[in-house]
Amino acid sequence: MGFWRRFLIFGWVSLRGGGGACVPLGGSRVLVCRRQLSGADNETLKQRRMQIMSRGLPKQKPIEGVKQVIVVASGKGGVGKSTTAVNLALALAANDSSKAVGLLDVDVYGPSIPKMMNLKGSPELSQSNLMRPLLNYGIACMSMGFLVEETAPVVWRGLMVMSAIEKLLRQVDWGQLNYLVVDMPPGTGDVQLSVTQNIPISGAVIVSTPQDIALMDARKGAEMFRKVHVPILGLVQNMSVFQCPKCKQRTHIFGADGARRLARTLDLDVLGDIPLHLNIRETSDTGQPIVFSQPESDEAKAYLRIAAEVVKRLPPPLE
Numbered sequence: 001m002g003f004w005r006r007f008l009i010f011g012w013v014s015l016r017g018g019g020g021a022c023v024p025l026g027g028s029r030v031l032v033c034r035r036q037l038s039g040a041d042n043e044t045l046k047q048r049r050m051q052i053m054s055r056g057l058p059k060q061k062p063i064e065g066v067k068q069v070i071v072v073a074s075g076k077g078g079v080g081k082s083t084t085a086v087n088l089a090l091a092l093a094a095n096d097s098s099k100a101v102g103l104l105d106v107d108v109y110g111p112s113i114p115k116m117m118n119l120k121g122s123p124e125l126s127q128s129n130l131m132r133p134l135l136n137y138g139i140a141c142m143s144m145g146f147l148v149e150e151t152a153p154v155v156w157r158g159l160m161v162m163s164a165i166e167k168l169l170r171q172v173d174w175g176q177l178n179y180l181v182v183d184m185p186p187g188t189g190d191v192q193l194s195v196t197q198n199i200p201i202s203g204a205v206i207v208s209t210p211q212d213i214a215l216m217d218a219r220k221g222a223e224m225f226r227k228v229h230v231p232i233l234g235l236v237q238n239m240s241v242f243q244c245p246k247c248k249q250r251t252h253i254f255g256a257d258g259a260r261r262l263a264r265t266l267d268l269d270v271l272g273d274i275p276l277h278l279n280i281r282e283t284s285d286t287g288q289p290i291v292f293s294q295p296e297s298d299e300a301k302a303y304l305r306i307a308a309e310v311v312k313r314l315p316p317p318l319e
Helices: 003-010 039-054 081-095 158-170 190-198 212-227 258-266 278-285 298-313
Strands: 022-024 031-033 066-073 101-105 134-136 139-143 177-183 203-208 232-238 270-274
Touching: 066 081, 066 190, 081 101, 081 139, 081 177, 081 203, 081 232, 081 278, 081 298, 158 190, 203 212, 203 258, 203 298, 212 232, 212 258, 232 258, 232 298, 258 270, 270 298
Parallel strands: 066 177, 066 203, 101 139, 101 177, 203 232, 232 270
Antiparallel strands: 022 031, 134 139
16 A cells, blocks of 8 residues: 555644654554754755756846846836836936947737837848847837737737747847846736746836835735846836826825835835826827936936936946
8 A cells, every 4th residue: 555545544644843753654554754854954955946946947048239137017007117118218328328228028918119119110130030129219129019910919828928028038139238128017927937037137127106006016026026036126106196287286196105115115225206297198108208208307307317226226237
């Protein structure tokens, strides 16, 4: 009779305490030996488990020509993540004109970058059969939106999505970039894991509104990055306050300082606050992001300050 069958037939045994004592299993002759693991044994067991778990993971390989990758993520959709990613990329370039910046949209199901960056068309292929990014406002852009029709839904299963992500990561000729800003899809699913496991990431920026519901998911996003060992540069509190254009009264529509409280809980920094302002929405919808079209506005300056905070927290670039 096998061990597990005996176990089910004759009952269970508590394995608490003890050194090398043996306890009879029910009325059978099978003995279960108990042993208290030492600290060194525990550490060895943990390392062994990590080795087994990592066997099936792909080895991280840098994107050719890209020095630093910054991912912009959110636990929840509709919090302004893509708007933040676009204006962050433009702000990085505006703060230092000597830096080359790219923007990669891996939100396969809902790509926003083509509209926000006022780009249309299909990428050309290089002599080495790599896709060339489309360029606008000095930013090199690549998105699934360039590869499918604008109104066509992407109705794909997981394996097809993973194949598309692999192509966006490995089959694009970026040239030489100092920063590649990656607009991630909302949530903590397959795409996020695929990106973080395939390429080295310099840091993550998490976007959330101050609303409690959004903060719950933002926390999950932060915990995911910690589990996959991606440095979190900080949180961006989007739609932090609305100021009436007529009476100038300020209203915290989504709550006040929720992201700051979450940041303290997670021991993270708040990179900056972005107000809820009509100009940000209008410029995004017309494909003229506010950092480019209204660089002297208070809203654009908020993005410029966030970009400066991001650069401060980045580790030294890979050579």
